[in-house]
Amino acid sequence: MKFLVIAQDLRVSGTSAGIVMRSLLAKLCKAYPEAVIDVSYIIHRDTDDDLDILPVDNLTKHIVSRKRPFYVTFINWFYWRLFHVSLNERYIYKQYAKFIASIDYEIYDHILITSSGTEHETILATYNLPILKHATLIFHDPYPLAWYVGANKTPSNLDLFRLKRVMEVVEQSKLCATTAKYMSHDLQHLFASKKKFHTLPHQFDASVFDLSDTSQVRKKSSKISISYHGALMYGRNLENLLLAYESLINENSVYNEQTEFVIRAKGEGVDDLKERFKEVANIQILETLNFSNSSNEQIYESDIVVILENGPYYCNILVGKAAFLAANNKPVLCVSPEKSELRTIITDNKFIADMNDIADLKVKLQTLIDDRLISNAPVYPFGDYFSDNVFKKTLKNILS
Structure with missing residues (x-):
């Protein structure tokens, strides 16, 4: 069995998305120890992410420039006001799409495309690409941002056109999932999806982190x-x-x-x-x-x-x-x-x-x-919700 995971964030600090995405890869390797797991890591700036710790078979790193040509920015100033479509965004999506389109996706049994942050570039870049019909999209957060609970942002005309585009991407995809039950329910209806949105919760696995730096740890001063x-x-x-x-x-x-x-x-x-x-x-x-x-x-x-x-x-x-x-x-x-x-x-x-x-x-x-x-006895507030066995069972149900 061969897996392809397209990731947008594998950083080890400063981001919860990178932490849970690295852990997802670790849990995937544990759930399918005999499988080949390839990762395509697409980011917009080079960072030191301890990628050698990740227990995957092959990992390729692609750096996408978010710098837009002047003519795109200039035309966009008029274009989005007239048509409510951002040429700046579309230009960036095309840069991501170039890397994704070059992947020989037909050699894989399962393809997971994950998002990070609030722009969802890796997901939106797959619009009209052949790989999309074979891919499971995993939404890390709601999109567009106006539908992010607590964002305190009123939807704009531009948001409505963003919503239309992501609805088209969802329709073209094989499967969709999010990391929370409520979010799966909400996005399935928001995106008018005729397919079920599954739930694959966040994971954590210490094996994919170097936790040796304790230089700034504060010792507690109370019981x-x-x-x-x-x-x-x-x-x-x-x-x-x-x-x-x-x-x-x-x-x-x-x-x-x-x-x-x-x-x-x-x-x-x-x-x-x-x-x-x-x-x-x-x-x-x-x-x-x-x-x-x-x-x-x-x-x-x-x-x-x-x-x-x-x-x-x-x-x-x-x-x-x-x-x-x-x-x-x-x-x-x-x-x-x-x-x-x-x-x-x-x-x-x-x-x-x-x-x-x-x-x-x-x-x-x-x-x-x-x-x-x-008492200092261990407690288990979450039960077995984040256990390896539950993860494997959940993922197996999604993929089947």
Whole structure:
């Protein structure tokens, strides 16, 4: 059996897409150890991605220039206003398409085309290419961006034409999948697809990462260390959780003396949080780390790890951090909207709190702290959802 995987992001730091995509390759190799697995890696700038660690048979790296000729940019200024089609985007898609069209796709039994980021170049570049009829498209995020829950963006005429193009690509494809159940449901209807959208959740596999760099790991200074590592975007709400924690340590000297909250975040509102909680000694808002240091800090120094889902009312994506934390068997607190992907996965309610309800956040956080003060036993908030066996069964069902 031969697999071809077209990937857009295999970076090891600064991106959740690269982390879960590398892990997908590792899980694919474990699920089909006798198969030949080739990877076509198409990116727009050269980066050092430790590609030699990946356990695949062949990997080719293609660098696509996103620099557009002046005449394209000039004509586009008028063209998209008249026809609501971006020549700038189409030009970039053609650069990706050149590499994809050169692949001898007929030698493969299965072709997986994965997206990354919000532009979905690798998927949209396959429009009208023969390979598309034999390919399974895996959407990492909703597209266009206006339909990304929490993006707070009003659809434009350009978005509507983008939507039309992706509908055509979906129609031409063999199969489609996303990484979350809610997203599969939403995109199947958004794209007016007559074929079922399957769900292949994010994965994490430590074997495809070099985690030897521990030079910036912060040693915890309290018995219980709560941490959040990640981005603040798309309606993710950390402030309410910090307010709940502040209330806990002000009311109970045990929590004040034996706990700390360490945040390594980037994105919207970080400076505001620093200003708001600068007088709270137990709350440390620090700089972000590379993946190796961040992983080691969460694995060895954190006792309770926080996940922020998109919000404020609905989250239809599966955050990549969930698969990573599932591998570490630690208690997590998912700060979630009323309807979210993680609420369909985590069965024990103590690991999920309403992002819009400070009282609920306080109760759930207190419960996890109390549990951790008396026991360091492994916990399994996600059950076997991210296990190798479930992955193989899910992928087999999709491919068959």
